[in-house]
Amino acid sequence: MINAIDISALGKQYKGVAALAGVSATVPMGKVVGLLGHNGAGKSTLIKLILGLIAPTSGHVEVLGQSPWGSNAVSLRRRIGYLPESVAFYGNLTGNEVINYLASLKRASREQASKLLERVGIAYARDRRVSTYSKGMRQRLGLAQALLATPELVVLDEPTGGLDPQATRELYDIVGELRAEGHSVLVSSHVLAELEPHIDSALILRQGQLLAAGSVGDLRRQSGLPDIVVVQLKDAADPVAFARGLDTFALTHDVRFDGLFEIQIAEGGKLALLQRLVTDPAVEDIVVKEASLARLYDYLGAGTKQQGKQKP
């Protein structure tokens, strides 16, 4: 079966500097795949290569079974939808005019353009100039145009950048609908926590190299990353004695700034620890944190010192 995206040993150099090196990955049909990495990790370069906007220096990329770079790529592009990062569109046109212009370029009907505006929830503003739109409305318009001509593959570059939580949730609701309709989706982000519940698998980039690939569960198992149990002690309890108790079981733990204990526990020992904590009279409350993608990401070293520590 053909993959939506097939990348092998892909590399791209800009004036001798490698923006991307030796990346091999696949996006299967009908799956939602997250593309993760900090700013400058090579996400946008990879997306441009997938869209055929730039030519690779080395390696191959196939999109829907075809090369996106070259003369027959024009027909291929009809089958791909793309939402660029922070697109301002044409401020002097109304939402309706923008979507109709883009629809005519993509040979999609005006009827579909109009339906898409309703679907992303900006039909009420269709006769307003795009320059008066908020950031969230622009992203919605961007999403609407990415769905013109019902593409098989949808590429979303940082779709939630600058969006409020409500708009973010609605955007991912639409991503969920796309998956249900059988579209393949590649969505890039550096906001990992919000992406995690919506993706089938993740590709993690660091400094132009593929650091890890697979489903979130697989990555978690591969990395052997411990879960974290946060324990709040009763006011009367003695933290020193509690800490000593943990030490006897050889458990790694930290005391947070607010006095809460964070205990790291490998997958096998979690239940035993919880049973012990439940019966401990000093314990007021317990919170179990699964290794989130964000922590996984830190653990894999995606945010190393050279990059500067950026907020995940």
Place this chain on the structure above:
Amino acid sequence: MSSILIIARKEFRDDFRNRWTIAVALLFAVLALSIAYFGGAAAGKIGFTSFDATLASLTTLAAFVIPLIGLLIAYDMVVGEQDNGTLLLVLSYPISRVELVAGKFVGHCCALATATLVGFGVAVVIIQIMQPEARTSGAWLNMGNFVLSASMLGASFVALASVISVITHDKARAAGLALVTWLGTVIIFDLCLLAILVFSGGNEWEQSLFPHLLYLNPIDVFRLINLTTLGSGSGNELFMGMTATHVYRPWVLYLVMLLWIVIPFELAQFLFRRKEV
């Protein structure tokens, strides 16, 4: 409808929406009428005078204004989309880069040609109504010659603007380069020619070369197309004096003008295909 036409139609409408086309048409009409009416003031009379003299003065005017407007409406055709973030988007659509630049070029050229035709057309119609003796077929021929060559001059500068738009990385630099191009072609080039004339003292070598140097500037080609048919009008004596010794054939001039459209256009296409986005 082809992608080129879709893009051209959008650019054409944008030029209308931004009031470019209307402002330019109005400017041309007002200037043309005032030149026609007050053109004879130096000779001590006002009112509509010789139609050919008016057209010759308009040539001088158009040689300044049309290049500027061509550059201003088109300098941001690519770099502006880059600033908007729409360039990547549009390039991800099922159109080629050639079609994108061609569509924008056609759209701007049509807008400029419309403004030229409407602006000067309205003025000429008024002059013809007020001045019955100007109603000759020769006048209309000269008028057609003028509008056609003015539109081609506009197209040439739209093509130059597209080169500027492709090679620059932000709008401010593109605007600066557009103004430098305008100054260079409108003022500095002719000053250099004058300097050559003065310093060479009109020796034989210079006399044979000089008429051909004028082909190197589309504005001078435009002047030649109109003034060789009209004879000298106000403000053109110096220019005509410089070229009096050489016989220019109209079809050669039009061919050179066409080259001044095609070569920058192809250059822009070539550079845009190679551009990393």
